[in-house]
Amino acid sequence: MKIDPNCLYAESHEWIRVEGDEGVVGISDHAQSELSDIVYVELPESGDSFDKGEVYGTVESVKAAADVYLPVSGEILEINEILEDSPELVNSDPYTTGWFVRISIANPAELDDLMDAAAYEIHCQKEGGQ
Amino acid sequence: MSYVPHTAADQEAMLAAIGASSVKDLFCDVPERHRYPKFDLPEPLSEMEILAELRDLGEQNADLDHYLCFLGAGAYNHFVPSVIDHVISRSEFYTAYTPYQPEISQGTLQTIFEYQSMICALTGMDVANASHYDGATALAEAVIMALNIGRNKKKKIVLSANIHPEYRQVVRTYTQGLNLEIAGDEEPGQDLASLIDGDTCCVAVQNPDFFGQLSTPSDMQALADAAHAVKALFIVVADPISLGLFKAPGGYGADIVLGEGQALGNALNFGGPYLGYFACREKYARKMAGRLVGQTVDNRGQRGFVMTFVAREQHIRRERATSNICSNQALNALAAGVYLAALGKQGLRQVAELSYHKAHYAARRIAEIPGFELAGDGPFFKEFAVHCPLPVQILNDELLEEWGIIGGFDLGRFYPERNGQALFCITEMNSKEEIDYLIEALKETVAAWESQEETGND
Numbered sequence: 001m002k003i004d005p006n007c008l009y010a011e012s013h014e015w016i017r018v019e020g021d022e023g024v025v026g027i028s029d030h031a032q033s034e035l036s037d038i039v040y041v042e043l044p045e046s047g048d049s050f051d052k053g054e055v056y057g058t059v060e061s062v063k064a065a066a067d068v069y070l071p072v073s074g075e076i077l078e079i080n081e082i083l084e085d086s087p088e089l090v091n092s093d094p095y096t097t098g099w100f101v102r103i104s105i106a107n108p109a110e111l112d113d114l115m116d117a118a119a120y121e122i123h124c125q126k127e128g129g130q
Numbered sequence: 131m132s133y134v135p136h137t138a139a140d141q142e143a144m145l146a147a148i149g150a151s152s153v154k155d156l157f158c159d160v161p162e163r164h165r166y167p168k169f170d171l172p173e174p175l176s177e178m179e180i181l182a183e184l185r186d187l188g189e190q191n192a193d194l195d196h197y198l199c200f201l202g203a204g205a206y207n208h209f210v211p212s213v214i215d216h217v218i219s220r221s222e223f224y225t226a227y228t229p230y231q232p233e234i235s236q237g238t239l240q241t242i243f244e245y246q247s248m249i250c251a252l253t254g255m256d257v258a259n260a261s262h263y264d265g266a267t268a269l270a271e272a273v274i275m276a277l278n279i280g281r282n283k284k285k286k287i288v289l290s291a292n293i294h295p296e297y298r299q300v301v302r303t304y305t306q307g308l309n310l311e312i313a314g315d316e317e318p319g320q321d322l323a324s325l326i327d328g329d330t331c332c333v334a335v336q337n338p339d340f341f342g343q344l345s346t347p348s349d350m351q352a353l354a355d356a357a358h359a360v361k362a363l364f365i366v367v368a369d370p371i372s373l374g375l376f377k378a379p380g381g382y383g384a385d386i387v388l389g390e391g392q393a394l395g396n397a398l399n400f401g402g403p404y405l406g407y408f409a410c411r412e413k414y415a416r417k418m419a420g421r422l423v424g425q426t427v428d429n430r431g432q433r434g435f436v437m438t439f440v441a442r443e444q445h446i447r448r449e450r451a452t453s454n455i456c457s458n459q460a461l462n463a464l465a466a467g468v469y470l471a472a473l474g475k476q477g478l479r480q481v482a483e484l485s486y487h488k489a490h491y492a493a494r495r496i497a498e499i500p501g502f503e504l505a506g507d508g509p510f511f512k513e514f515a516v517h518c519p520l521p522v523q524i525l526n527d528e529l530l531e532e533w534g535i536i537g538g539f540d541l542g543r544f545y546p547e548r549n550g551q552a553l554f555c556i557t558e559m560n561s562k563e564e565i566d567y568l569i570e571a572l573k574e575t576v577a578a579w580e581s582q583e584e585t586g587n588d
Binding site for chain 2: 048058
């Protein structure tokens, strides 16, 4: 399982990479491996706003469909349109070309509630041990 | 004999598990006086007696083996080739249930896939589902789909008043409580394009419309363009038989095409079961309700069929499902598929052409009778509205009783401004002799009614 050290993580397995007052969001390597082969990613439109923890899209794999939650509140600036035709990028490169959305971070204080890579690794181990 | 499979011990265990002491406790919320109502029913009959009684009742129906039919208005008397019943009566199809297991359901899945493919060819759409309950529910699903594509932010639906009135009622039933605005169908003849605004999620029309009238592809395209300008969907309800002759709605900007599929190889069946066909553009496929069968290859590279996009169905994302529909009218859709396959492109066109030409002959002959006048002057397919010189109900009663004819639909029932108009439907099933007989019946009925009126006035 890969964990990108430059990202912060939510308990629901989304990552955010902070770039100034913007953030890039996706799902973790652990999440993609649990879902298995991803066949579709439904994303919102630029300009839509979501609160922290709100559903902003859906990931569909050959065995399940899962909602994805925004790790911090913000407005969608850009979506990864490549995923429409190549959803498998979420499986192969979840932290790079498999990103979901770019957002403007509405409240930077919310970032404090997220986990760093080390804490997230422990979180995944705990979940796996259940 | 008891039809309850649970033993007394089973029942006690179940009651104990939920903390009830007797089955009676489960009904404590039902007021005492309603629990065991007395029904005023006749004494039971033997099987032999009940069959005789049912046969008597059945013989009171005015069925099409004994009556001539000039009624349409959404349910159509087209020829049903014998091959259809032969195929759909095979027990592999007749008893087949939900084809969740592709390894044992290839035949059923293939018929659904072929039905879907032919509906796409007919409508000019990219994807068709395995069918809805009927045309009305298909329209309601289309409206809800458009709402979801607009992310539930756009709350206005523009509906043409010339869509089947019952379809519009079903749309209202399906969408009640969603705080939608339905515009366009309160008064007839409204300019739909002028009602479209940024809050509109879809514009729905019927072509040919409820009165049988055809809109030109360019008029339809203009309305589609007006809808697309505000990112609204353009929904077209169409008689599938008409698509054998006229331009597919996919060719004039439709995003969703749907309608009643009964005319495709399904008998009138006293009003049901029918099927709603439903097709849309590929980019909306994931928002489409209902079952969808796809073609793929198995791990040995052989062609196979599976239910696809199942995440849209409620068995995976139940709490987020946008529709209750996760079934289809499989046997009716099979009949439609066999019909289309049996007739082919030329056969379907011939059915449409015969209906068209016979309807135009009938319309011309009816309009020649003094007192009758065509209500529309535009092009029409197989139905046309006629001003009648006597109340439609009286005319129809007379035709039924005296002539063995099921007359045209009384438009005053749904359109007060069309009181006195009958909607006649002619298909390939109506021979020239039948049409001439109808003309004679109309002439004599009017003459008799007028002389009676005169006598009454004296």
